[in-house]
Amino acid sequence: MNIGDVADLSGLPAKTIRYYEDIGLVEPLRSANGYRSFRQSDVHKLAFLGRARALGFTIEDCRSLLKLYADTDRASAEVKQIAEEHLDRIDRKIAELTEMRATLSHLVDACAGDHRPDCPILADLAMEEGKTRTARAAD
Amino acid sequence: MNIGDVADLSGLPAKTIRYYEDIGLVEPLRSANGYRSFRQSDVHKLAFLGRARALGFTIEDCRSLLKLYADTDRASAEVKQIAEEHLDRIDRKIAELTEMRATLSHLVDACAGDHRPDCPILADLAMEEGKTRTARAAD
DNA sequence: CATAAGGGTTCCATTCACTGGAAGGTCAAC
DNA sequence: GTTGACCTTCCAGTGAATGGAACCCTTATG
Numbered sequence: 001m002n003i004g005d006v007a008d009l010s011g012l013p014a015k016t017i018r019y020y021e022d023i024g025l026v027e028p029l030r031s032a033n034g035y036r037s038f039r040q041s042d043v044h045k046l047a048f049l050g051r052a053r054a055l056g057f058t059i060e061d062c063r064s065l066l067k068l069y070a071d072t073d074r075a076s077a078e079v080k081q082i083a084e085e086h087l088d089r090i091d092r093k094i095a096e097l098t099e100m101r102a103t104l105s106h107l108v109d110a111c112a113g114d115h116r117p118d119c120p121i122l123a124d125l126a127m128e129e130g131k132t133r134t135a136r137a138a139d
Numbered sequence: 140m141n142i143g144d145v146a147d148l149s150g151l152p153a154k155t156i157r158y159y160e161d162i163g164l165v166e167p168l169r170s171a172n173g174y175r176s177f178r179q180s181d182v183h184k185l186a187f188l189g190r191a192r193a194l195g196f197t198i199e200d201c202r203s204l205l206k207l208y209a210d211t212d213r214a215s216a217e218v219k220q221i222a223e224e225h226l227d228r229i230d231r232k233i234a235e236l237t238e239m240r241a242t243l244s245h246l247v248d249a250c251a252g253d254h255r256p257d258c259p260i261l262a263d264l265a266m267e268e269g270k271t272r273t274a275r276a277a278d
Numbered sequence: 279c280a281t282a283a284g285g286g287t288t289c290c291a292t293t294c295a296c297t298g299g300a301a302g303g304t305c306a307a308c
Numbered sequence: 309g310t311t312g313a314c315c316t317t318c319c320a321g322t323g324a325a326t327g328g329a330a331c332c333c334t335t336a337t338g
Binding site for chain 2 (some may be wrong): 091095114122
């Protein structure tokens with residue numbers, strides 16, 4: 001199969017598939033004309049990668065997961081550990097964003113958003129140390 | 140003031156401050172010895188940048204916000220629009236992460252995490268089109 | 279036979295916001 | 309005079325692609 005067909009099947013852009021070959025995640029064969037020739041197993045691997053990436057696993061996680069997938073003797077604990085670490089990363093990120101969201105949303109609510117120049121958002125960003133952050137007074 | 144002092148005061152690494160000069164966010168003076176010489180206003184600007192970045196604003200947002208801050212005639216609506224767009228980005232990101240979290244957490248829960256090779260996490264990632272995603276059966 | 283459309287190939291640059299490191303200049307203290 | 313803490317510039321790398329240029333291959337049509 002050529003790269004275009006694989007792109008359609010796996011949902012990954014051809015560019016991304018070439019990149020994945022570059023970094024050693026897949027190793028398609030080559031046809032006589034120099035075109036990449038993907039086996040069924042390559043397509044399967046790429047779909048696996050697509051799903052793992054969609055869950056936010058890093059490329060290095062994906063590399064590990066593929067290796068574990070290929071090793072039918074692996075302990076599920078190894079896989080679970082990778083997934084749990086990733087889950088923690090996600091939780092930390094969500095917490096960080098949620099905190100940003102809270103602060104920002106206070107500020108946005110406090111801002112009239114009209115033609116006048118007074119703006120609590122800028123006031124907060126420009127705030128001097130030691131002065132009250134009005135928009136956060138409720139915290 | 141030299142860069143080290145400003146780094147301490149603003150909480151930004153010296154490296155980052157140099158970078159901000161590079162991309163035109165601050166323009167410190169220079170002493171005779173070639174050292175950067177920061178005015179009070181530069182320190183203030185950098186602290187502003189630190190807070191805006193901590194709220195997740197992009198560098199380009201920061202550039203706009205600084206410009207609006209300097210313009211005492213701006214309409215607060217302009218600031219609010221930037222903040223609201225950013226709030227939307229945050230919300231979209233949180234939603235995306237929350238969805239990832241849900242799927243991943245299903246999978247992690249379903250995985251025994253022991254010495255045996257059976258692993259619902261890998262099974263899901265490797266899933267063929269058309270087969271049931273056991274770990275998502277509840278969706 | 280020419281050529282045009284629609285594949286494919288490589289290689290280089292760019293994104294975002296820094297961060298690390300090398301090689302070297304400056305300054306204050308001992 | 310030399311140590312050590314500063315400072316300087318410049319170059320490279322991060323993650324995970326993405327965009328584009330320049331060029332090759334295949335197939336269909338005039």
